Amino acid sequence: MKKDWPLWEVFVRSKNGLEHRHFGSLHAADAAMALENARDVYTRRNEGVSIWVVESKYITASNPEDNGEMFEPAQSKVYRHPTFYDLPDEVKHM
Amino acid sequence: MSEKEVKNLEVIFEARIERDDKIEPKDWMPEKYRKTHIRQISQHAHSEIVGMLPEGNWITRAPSLRRKAALLAKVQDEGGHGLYLYAAAETLGISREEMYEQLHTGKAKYSSIFNYPAITWADIGAIGWLVDGAAIINQVALCSTSFGPYARAMVRICKEESFHQRQGYEIMLTLCRGTEEQKAMAQDALNRWWWPSLMMFGPRDEDSPHTAQSMKWKLKRKTNDELRQQFIDQTVPQADLLGISVPDPELKFNSETGHYDFGEIDWDEFWQVVKGHGPCNKERMEARVGAWEGGAWVRDAAMAYAEKQEKRKVAKAS
Ligand SMILES: [Fe+2]
Ligand SMILES: [Fe+2]
Numbered sequence: 368m369k370k371d372w373p374l375w376e377v378f379v380r381s382k383n384g385l386e387h388r389h390f391g392s393l394h395a396a397d398a399a400m401a402l403e404n405a406r407d408v409y410t411r412r413n414e415g416v417s418i419w420v421v422e423s424k425y426i427t428a429s430n431p432e433d434n435g436e437m438f439e440p441a442q443s444k445v446y447r448h449p450t451f452y453d454l455p456d457e458v459k460h461m
Numbered sequence: 462m463s464e465k466e467v468k469n470l471e472v473i474f475e476a477r478i479e480r481d482d483k484i485e486p487k488d489w490m491p492e493k494y495r496k497t498h499i500r501q502i503s504q505h506a507h508s509e510i511v512g513m514l515p516e517g518n519w520i521t522r523a524p525s526l527r528r529k530a531a532l533l534a535k536v537q538d539e540g541g542h543g544l545y546l547y548a549a550a551e552t553l554g555i556s557r558e559e560m561y562e563q564l565h566t567g568k569a570k571y572s573s574i575f576n577y578p579a580i581t582w583a584d585i586g587a588i589g590w591l592v593d594g595a596a597i598i599n600q601v602a603l604c605s606t607s608f609g610p611y612a613r614a615m616v617r618i619c620k621e622e623s624f625h626q627r628q629g630y631e632i633m634l635t636l637c638r639g640t641e642e643q644k645a646m647a648q649d650a651l652n653r654w655w656w657p658s659l660m661m662f663g664p665r666d667e668d669s670p671h672t673a674q675s676m677k678w679k680l681k682r683k684t685n686d687e688l689r690q691q692f693i694d695q696t697v698p699q700a701d702l703l704g705i706s707v708p709d710p711e712l713k714f715n716s717e718t719g720h721y722d723f724g725e726i727d728w729d730e731f732w733q734v735v736k737g738h739g740p741c742n743k744e745r746m747e748a749r750v751g752a753w754e755g756g757a758w759v760r761d762a763a764m765a766y767a768e769k770q771e772k773r774k775v776a777k778a779s
Binding site for chain 1: 485487488489537538541542545548551556557577613614621627756760763764766767770771
C-alpha cells in the first residue's frame with residue numbers, strides 16, 4: 368500500500384477586511400491535516416486570521432496559451448473606462 | 462511543434478525575461494529553463510531540510526530556555542523554507558517523492574556547509590551568524606529571479622532569515638563578553654566555520670560554467686565571486702566588533718578597491734565535500750533516509766484514515 372498525500376492550495380486572510388490570498392501549497396492526507404499544516408507552514412508570525420484549503424485537483428485554471436482569446440475583449444473596449452468620455456473642464460465632481 | 466516554432470517561442474521568452482516579466486508555471490518555457498529550475502530549487506529545498514540536522518542536535522542542550530525557544534523556532538523556520546521551495550519546484554512538474562528520491566540516492570546535492578559538524582554551543586552562534594548570513598546574501602539576490610513561484614518563496618524566506626542571523630550573532634556576542642573559555646569557544650567556532658562559509662558561494666566565476674546562462678535567466682543576479690566579496694566585506698567588521706579574529710593571515714582591507722583582499726580558499730576541500738567525502742555526508746544522509754523510512758507507516762496510516770473517513774461520509778450521504 369503506497370499512496371502519496373495529495374496536494375492542497377492554501378489561502379490566507381491576513382486580517383479582517385481583507386480578502387483571502389493564495390499563500391502557497393502543501394501536502395496533507397485530509398482537509399483537517401491540511402489546515403493544521405497550513406497554520407504551521409504559513410502563519411508562524413501572525414500572518415493570518417483565517418485559512419482556506421482546497422485540494423489542488425479541484426482548481427480549474429485558464430491556460431496562458433489562450434490568453435489572446437481570453438483577455439483580448441477587455442483590451443478593445445476602451446469605452447468601459449471613464450477617460451473615454453470627453454467632457455468640458457467646467458464640469459466638476461465627475 | 463517544429464524547430465522553427467520553438468525558436469520563435471524562445472525569442473519571445475527571452476524578451477519577456479529581459480523586460481522583467483515573471484514566468485509562471487503554466488507559461489511556455491524552454492526545457493532547459495524548466496530543468497535548471499527544478500535542479501536549483503530542489504537543491505535549495507534539500508539544503509533547508511538537511512540544514513535542520515546540525516542545529517536540531519543542539520535543541521535539547523541549549524544553555525537556557527530563551528536560547529532553546531529561539532533555536533527551536535529557527536529550526537522550524539528552516540523546515541518551512543524547505544516546504545515553500547519544494548512546493549515551488551513541484552509547480553514545474555516534478556513530484557515531492559521524486560525529489561526525496563533524488564536526495565536519498567545522492568543524485569541531488571544540497572549545500573556542502575551542512576556536512577560539517579556542530580561540535581560546541583558556539584557553533585550554533587557561528588552557524589546563525591555566518592551560515593545564515595551567507596544564505597541571506599544568496600537569497601536576497603534571488604528575490605527578483607524570473608520564475609514567479611521561486612521569487613515569491615524567496616521573499617517570504619528572506620523576511621524570516623534576519624532573526625536567524627541576529628540570534629546567532631547574539632550568541633557569539635554573549636560568549637565573547639563572557640569568560641576566557643567562552644571567548645575561546647567563539648574563536649574556535651569562527652576558525653572552523655569561516656572557510657566553509659566562504660565556500661557556500663560556490664566555485665570561482667571562472668570555474669562556474671553555468672553562470673552566464675543563470676545570469677541571463679535572472680536565476681543569478683550577481684556572480685559567485687561578487688556575492689562572496691560582499692559577504693566578506695560585511696562580516697569582517699562584525700568579527701572585529703566581537704573581538705575575535707578571522708582565520709585568514711592574508712585578509713586585509715584594500716583602501717584602493719574599498720574591499721577586503723583575502724587568501725585562497727582550499728578548493729580541494731570544497732570539491733571533496735561536494736563529492737560526498739565531507740566529515741558528515743554519510744551521517745546526514747542516514748538521518749534523512751532514516752526519517753523518511755521510519756515515518757512511512759505514519760504517512761500510510763494517515764492516508765488510510767483519510768480514506769476511511771471519506772467512505773463513511775459517502776455512505777452516510779447515500
Ligand atoms: Fe532557511
Ligand atoms: Fe535560516
